[in-house]
Amino acid sequence: MKIALLGYGKMGRYIERLATEGGDEVVLRVDEHNRADIRSADLEGVDVAIDFSRPDAAVANIELALAAGVPVVVGTTGWLDQLPTVRKQVEEAGGALFWASNFSVGVNVFFAAARRLAELISKENYRVSIEETHHTEKIDAPSGTAITLAETVAAGLRGDRPDIISYREKDVPGTHLLRFSSDIDEIEMTHTAHSREGFARGAIQAAHWIAGRRGVFTMADLLESD
Numbered sequence: 001m002k003i004a005l006l007g008y009g010k011m012g013r014y015i016e017r018l019a020t021e022g023g024d025e026v027v028l029r030v031d032e033h034n035r036a037d038i039r040s041a042d043l044e045g046v047d048v049a050i051d052f053s054r055p056d057a058a059v060a061n062i063e064l065a066l067a068a069g070v071p072v073v074v075g076t077t078g079w080l081d082q083l084p085t086v087r088k089q090v091e092e093a094g095g096a097l098f099w100a101s102n103f104s105v106g107v108n109v110f111f112a113a114a115r116r117l118a119e120l121i122s123k124e125n126y127r128v129s130i131e132e133t134h135h136t137e138k139i140d141a142p143s144g145t146a147i148t149l150a151e152t153v154a155a156g157l158r159g160d161r162p163d164i165i166s167y168r169e170k171d172v173p174g175t176h177l178l179r180f181s182s183d184i185d186e187i188e189m190t191h192t193a194h195s196r197e198g199f200a201r202g203a204i205q206a207a208h209w210i211a212g213r214r215g216v217f218t219m220a221d222l223l224e225s226d
């Protein structure tokens, strides 16, 4: 398939390498230097746009893809407070958006396990906390994954979102720790990304999956489909 990359940094370049190895073709690369020159007509012939850019750029990039009638896969974090408005825009345009705060299969399994653990523990007296560690170039804090994890745990507990502590350390691709602690014992679950490969593979899988679909989707839709 023909891909437009909206954002051509660490993730955009990783996706290009894996997608090309898999037989896809990257036909447009957009970054902060050429973004102002890009119009929806430049997306003509593109099958899917993949956005890994910046928190303050994602919504305009989604609007660009919608205007071009091109499905868009968005991995950028830090804009999801605007999802309700964007969802309306997608529905009104009859477009397709696939978003995920984390595209790796491992993290999405971690979310499901965290939800179940929170449900099981909800009547007990545990303190819940989340810690996330990322590389020092990361703009947003807390991470999108940590926010999704906190929302998932809160839903399982039928309670408040746990607090999140953010750490920034050189070259860390992404580590998330969920802790339930009481005076009696402690339960910890950690997901450690060894590289960006899981994120890139998941985004490419989503790009193939969204072809021919309309609406707003995320990883649970993909993982639960046949």
Ligand SMILES: NC(=O)C1=CN([C@@H]2O[C@H](COP(=O)(O)OP(=O)(O)OC[C@H]3O[C@@H](n4cnc5c(N)ncnc54)[C@H](O)[C@@H]3O)[C@@H](O)[C@H]2O)C=CC1
Pocket: 006, 007, 008, 009, 010, 011, 012, 030, 031, 032, 033, 035, 052, 053, 054, 055, 057, 061, 074, 075, 076, 077, 078, 100, 101, 102, 103, 104, 199
């Ligand atoms: N959902 C997921 O699985 C993952 C999400 N991310 C998120 O993806 C985003 C990008 O991450 P990285 O590639 O590591 O960042 P990066 O800083 O390496 O790359 C960002 C790219 O966006 C470009 N850019 C800036 N303004 C732009 C605009 N208006 N339009 C298009 N491109 C623009 C920059 O020139 C750069 O090429 C971040 O929000 C990060 O949190 C990162 C990894 C996994």
Ligand SMILES: O=C(O)C1=N[C@H](C(=O)O)C[C@H](O)C1
Pocket: 077, 101, 102, 134, 138, 139, 142, 143, 144, 145, 146, 173, 174, 175
């Ligand atoms: O910026 C990153 O690098 C990452 N961002 C995502 C997030 O904010 O959760 C996903 C992953 O952890 C890497």
